[in-house]
Amino acid sequence: MSELELFGVAVTLLTLFAGFGVLIGLLFGFFGMGGSFLVTPALMVMGYDTDIAVASGLAFVFGTSVIATLKHRDLGQVDYKLGVLMIAGTTAGIEVGKFGLHWLQSIGQADLVVSIAYVGLLGGIGAFITYTAVRGGGGGIDHEVAEDADLDDDDIPDIAKKIQSYRVPPMMSLKGGITVSLWMILAVAFATGLLSGLLGVGGGFIRMPALFYLVGVPVPVAVGTDLFEIVFSGGIGSFLYAMDGAVNLAIVVPLLAGSAFGARLGAAATALVEEDEIKVYFGVMLLLGALAVAIRKVGGAIEMPVLDVVALVIIVGAATLVSGAVVVSSVRELRTDASSTPQTAD
Amino acid sequence: MFGTEIASGPVEAAVIIGVVLVEALVLYAGYGVLEALAGPTLRRALGGE
Numbered sequence: 001m002s003e004l005e006l007f008g009v010a011v012t013l014l015t016l017f018a019g020f021g022v023l024i025g026l027l028f029g030f031f032g033m034g035g036s037f038l039v040t041p042a043l044m045v046m047g048y049d050t051d052i053a054v055a056s057g058l059a060f061v062f063g064t065s066v067i068a069t070l071k072h073r074d075l076g077q078v079d080y081k082l083g084v085l086m087i088a089g090t091t092a093g094i095e096v097g098k099f100g101l102h103w104l105q106s107i108g109q110a111d112l113v114v115s116i117a118y119v120g121l122l123g124g125i126g127a128f129i130t131y132t133a134v135r136g137g138g139g140g141i142d143h144e145v146a147e148d149a150d151l152d153d154d155d156i157p158d159i160a161k162k163i164q165s166y167r168v169p170p171m172m173s174l175k176g177g178i179t180v181s182l183w184m185i186l187a188v189a190f191a192t193g194l195l196s197g198l199l200g201v202g203g204g205f206i207r208m209p210a211l212f213y214l215v216g217v218p219v220p221v222a223v224g225t226d227l228f229e230i231v232f233s234g235g236i237g238s239f240l241y242a243m244d245g246a247v248n249l250a251i252v253v254p255l256l257a258g259s260a261f262g263a264r265l266g267a268a269a270t271a272l273v274e275e276d277e278i279k280v281y282f283g284v285m286l287l288l289g290a291l292a293v294a295i296r297k298v299g300g301a302i303e304m305p306v307l308d309v310v311a312l313v314i315i316v317g318a319a320t321l322v323s324g325a326v327v328v329s330s331v332r333e334l335r336t337d338a339s340s341t342p343q344t345a346d
Numbered sequence: 347m348f349g350t351e352i353a354s355g356p357v358e359a360a361v362i363i364g365v366v367l368v369e370a371l372v373l374y375a376g377y378g379v380l381e382a383l384a385g386p387t388l389r390r391a392l393g394g395e
Contacts, residue, residue, distance in 0.1 A: 062363070062367075063369060066374070067370050240359075243358075245358070249366075257373060260370070264377050264378075334392050
């Protein structure tokens with residue numbers, strides 16, 4: 001029996017991509033990261049060439065970030081001024097980071113150092129976020145991020161308070177009512193770009209926590225602003241890959257159709273779920289991601305391709321688990337709101 | 347699919363990125379209309395009202 005096809009692609013494969021897209025979109029809309037982290041290894045395990053997997057993953061991330069940024073903009077969670085400064089600082093940082101990577105390659109240590117640094121950073125950030133969110137317990141700040149809303153002093157991390165205390169002019173007013181020196185923002189952006197260039201990764205998992213823990217903007221604004229930056233980095237990156245003909249629209253189009261739906265759910269969920277909960281989910285995702293990357297690296301070193309599949313199962317399993325937790329928490333919040341708010345006619 | 351994935355060069359690359367961008371904008375607008383129409387009902391249903 002021949003399989004049903006649409007535009008020359010099996011309908012089951014299109015459905016699989018669209019379903020996978022919903023899952024990724026939800027995480028991307030909620031955390032501002034996770035696109036290429038999930039798509040590229042999945043495509044490689046499915047048998048696509050590395051360049052096609054990387055390029056199509058990046059083009060997909062670009063499309064999803066456009067949708068997720070627009071949604072976060074609707075919720076007032078994108079700080080464009082901060083976004084533009086971050087783009088400038090990270091671009092410079094990435095260029096310097098690439099020099100570091102080339103130097104490591106010239107002494108033949110790049111693979112080892114990058115692998116250990118990537119797993120260490122992913123796991124370290126994950127453990128730190130989970131620890132601080134769990135220790136912080138209860139409370140959590142309000143997600144309604146109005147233009148003039150001031151953050152409670154207790155909600156700003158200590159490192160961010162220290163960074164905000166360096167009042168080197170010009171000072172910038174950011175969403176959430178915080179004021180930070182332009183130079184501090186550029187320094188944070190440069191440092192995250194440096195790591196991103198050195199590790200050869202998109203850097204959403206570095207930038208989003210950096211915006212919260214170092215600059216001190218509220219988590220939803222950190223997510224929205226990070227996504228805004230990914231629109232540019234993803235767009236330029238996928239354009240460069242597309243020049244080599246590596247972007248496969250048969251992968252990107254259905255994935256994007258699914259993720260557009262998921263991204264709306266994810267972005268809407270950031271306005272419902274408590275901030276500490278967001279941080280715990282994000283931390284757990286990174287920890288499991290670190291484990292999966294470590295397994296894949298070991299698999300590559302000892303030439304056991306089966307470990308690639310194990311790593312993929314962990315990544316997809318973690319993504320399913322965490323996105324399920326986001327949906328459950330959102331529904332719980334809706335139910336709590338419904339039972340505590342007096343009924344009014346719409 | 348669509349015969350564009352094997353293309354290369356700046357013009358073809360711009361077309362591919364343009365296709366992704368247009369799809370993203372159409373999906374954003376389309377799901378936005380859907381959300382406006384079905385969102386409140388879904389919200390009430392999920393909220394157990």
